Amino acid sequence: MRLRRRLVLTMSLALVAASAVAIGAPPASGGGSGDNILRYGVEAEADGLNPTANRFAAAGYMMANAVYDPLFRLGKDREFHPWLAESATPNEDFTTWDIKLRSDVTFHDGTPLTSEALVVNLQEQLADPLISLAINDFFDPDNPIEVVDELTARYNMAGPNAHIEQYFVSQIGYIASPTYIEAAKANPDLNQEPVGTGPFVFESRTQDSSTTFVRNDDYWAGDVKLDGIEFVIQTDPARRADQLLADELDMMHTSDFGTIDLLRGEDVQTIEQGTAEEGFALINTQAPPFDDVRARKALALATPRKNYLQIIGKGVAEPADSMFHPSSPFSNPDVKQEADKPAAAKKLAAEYCADVPENCEGDKIKFTFKYTGPSEILELTADVLIDGWDAAFVVERAQELQDDYVLHVATGDYQVVAWRQFGADDPDGDFTWIDCRNAGEPGSLSITWSRFCNEEIQALGQEQRASAEQSVQVENWQTISEILNEEYVYIFLSHTIWQIAASNDVKNPVFTKLADGGRSVLGNGVHSVWQISLKG
Numbered sequence: 001m002r003l004r005r006r007l008v009l010t011m012s013l014a015l016v017a018a019s020a021v022a023i024g025a026p027p028a029s030g031g032g033s034g035d036n037i038l039r040y041g042v043e044a045e046a047d048g049l050n051p052t053a054n055r056f057a058a059a060g061y062m063m064a065n066a067v068y069d070p071l072f073r074l075g076k077d078r079e080f081h082p083w084l085a086e087s088a089t090p091n092e093d094f095t096t097w098d099i100k101l102r103s104d105v106t107f108h109d110g111t112p113l114t115s116e117a118l119v120v121n122l123q124e125q126l127a128d129p130l131i132s133l134a135i136n137d138f139f140d141p142d143n144p145i146e147v148v149d150e151l152t153a154r155y156n157m158a159g160p161n162a163h164i165e166q167y168f169v170s171q172i173g174y175i176a177s178p179t180y181i182e183a184a185k186a187n188p189d190l191n192q193e194p195v196g197t198g199p200f201v202f203e204s205r206t207q208d209s210s211t212t213f214v215r216n217d218d219y220w221a222g223d224v225k226l227d228g229i230e231f232v233i234q235t236d237p238a239r240r241a242d243q244l245l246a247d248e249l250d251m252m253h254t255s256d257f258g259t260i261d262l263l264r265g266e267d268v269q270t271i272e273q274g275t276a277e278e279g280f281a282l283i284n285t286q287a288p289p290f291d292d293v294r295a296r297k298a299l300a301l302a303t304p305r306k307n308y309l310q311i312i313g314k315g316v317a318e319p320a321d322s323m324f325h326p327s328s329p330f331s332n333p334d335v336k337q338e339a340d341k342p343a344a345a346k347k348l349a350a351e352y353c354a355d356v357p358e359n360c361e362g363d364k365i366k367f368t369f370k371y372t373g374p375s376e377i378l379e380l381t382a383d384v385l386i387d388g389w390d391a392a393f394v395v396e397r398a399q400e401l402q403d404d405y406v407l408h409v410a411t412g413d414y415q416v417v418a419w420r421q422f423g424a425d426d427p428d429g430d431f432t433w434i435d436c437r438n439a440g441e442p443g444s445l446s447i448t449w450s451r452f453c454n455e456e457i458q459a460l461g462q463e464q465r466a467s468a469e470q471s472v473q474v475e476n477w478q479t480i481s482e483i484l485n486e487e488y489v490y491i492f493l494s495h496t497i498w499q500i501a502a503s504n505d506v507k508n509p510v511f512t513k514l515a516d517g518g519r520s521v522l523g524n525g526v527h528s529v530w531q532i533s534l535k536g
Helices: 013-023 058-067 115-127 131-138 164-169 178-186 188-192 237-245 257-264 293-302 305-311 342-355 376-389 402-410 428-434 455-465 470-486
Strands: 037-042 072-074 080-082 085-090 096-101 145-149 152-156 200-206 210-215 228-233 251-254 269-273 278-283 364-372 393-400 416-421 490-495 498-502
Touching (some): 037 058, 037 237, 058 210, 080 085, 080 164, 085 164, 096 164, 115 131, 131 164, 178 188, 237 251, 257 269, 293 342, 293 376, 305 490, 376 416, 428 455, 428 470, 455 470
Parallel strands (some): 037 251, 364 416
Antiparallel strands (some): 072 080, 085 096, 096 152, 145 152, 210 228, 251 498, 269 498, 278 416
């Protein structure tokens, strides 16, 4: 899961009033006849669609791709290509980046796209308590961004950063109308009614059901072929596949191994990415009993990974040993995830319990395992893992709604959870999740979800961030992987496979031609939608 979130700045009443008028203006859209509406099944709902106030995971990004444009897109060559931006120019030591925007682009509410929009978007994200945790350390706290000219903004770094372009592919690169942002601060209900520069214009939204967009007839990048696109929330992957096969959906995404295996055998188009995020058990290293490495190691040893791969992975999943797929240049072949050793786990747990009996029941360590729901597959995942952990642990299970789940992880109110993360094309993007500066104290907000802080990892991470040389990144990340493995911070289970499935009536389902002639790619269940059309 990719996670970000919400909050504040100040404004004048006059600006609020002006914003409310602008938001109510007719959209720059024809909308079409409604006969050419694509129905897309997504795995979850988003709490809102304002990139300065809400958190985007895969489903949120899919909806955001309809209404917003990112500053950059990832290309098939694994490079970052300008999209809403025209160029990105660093200074010699990578302490400033000048982002130049395309000219003559207008937001759906009629507000022109200028460098001031970049300033407003970043300022709002830096004011947000959770988004700011992810990005504060990138930018100069006293002067994070400034206007150079009407179309150019200068991003001032907190230190040398040779990798900032990749962040403009993600949520901080999705640019909302500054007029809309001001209005949404006055009326948070507008977080559900996004205004961007993208190929589709917001039409309607019923949370936990569907969100509909209509064609933007004035889209700067070219003709939009669909009349509209409806994102249908269907959290059950099997049901989502049934809807696709019954022509109730035209497209869907999934990372469920059983559904992937099923759809591979059906008469539908499938596009897959097998080098995406990793699925793992995430451990709170600040909270007893897992503040003791012996308890973490015992949990790893007791993990029934073979059963997980067979029962949950359906023979489709590929086992993961670290945050890197074996095909990645950053993968360390010497790092192996320990698992399937219940006798050794039992011995280690007994040793721990002799020293810390208050965290144990007899010779078994006690803890609570949390996971999101309602979800049949996560219930089954919990069954499989707890069955293995029973050799050395007494496990209480707790299923939570996703909003509560994320909040509890962010505040450290957990011991072990099921998690999906990592998978950045440039691994500097994953340094955020292990950065000591983001770890926090117990009870405080943290996006170093494990709350594990290691000085050597910190030094290696900051060194690779300052370097544009891949050789430095490779060496540093291979060492980081060794340390995380030796400290049993994560229990890696499998590499995520993302599959996009589409009916045969869908043309150009995933890949977009980039402005410089390249092609975009599928990334962690997310892709462009403006190039899609329906046959007939």
